Amino acid sequence: MRISCPNCAAEYDVPDAALAAGPRLLRCARCEHKFTAALPEGPAEAPPSEAEPPEAGETPPDPAAEPAAAPEAAPPGAAASPPAADPARLAQDRLSDAPASPPDRFALAGWLLTVLVLAFAAYAGFAWRAEVMEAWPPAQRLYALFGLA
Ligand SMILES: [Zn+2]
Structure with a gap:
């Protein structure tokens, strides 16, 4: 102070x-x-x-500056157009997002890859179940569940 x-x-x-x-x-x-x-x-x-x-x-002289602030208050009313432009911008963003389908393709590729990996794992577990059970005896219970033991 x-x-x-x-x-x-x-x-x-x-x-x-x-x-x-x-x-x-x-x-x-x-x-x-x-x-x-x-x-x-x-x-x-x-x-x-x-x-x-x-x-x-400490700035009592400001009251004299209020008239200057009043003109600034007017623009906000006239600034109603910018908010109206925002929806258009959002629409443009959405349109720009639409062509951005590549991510979806990558997601699909990743999903297919996951399925292939799981399928291969299942096939390997079936094809080499003897080796698996030999290396990891507890696996016999797992294979027994599927009637493969
Ligand atoms: Zn003094």
């Missing part, structure tokens, strides 16, 4: 954090006048939230 020396009116920017713990004794660098500075109000919890309002309060 901004603190002014009560003796010479010299202004200093004191971090709110420095005053969060409570009032502090400050010494003016210009006139060496000693005075206590504290946050405007509220407990130590408030300072973070109060740190911003003072900045807005």
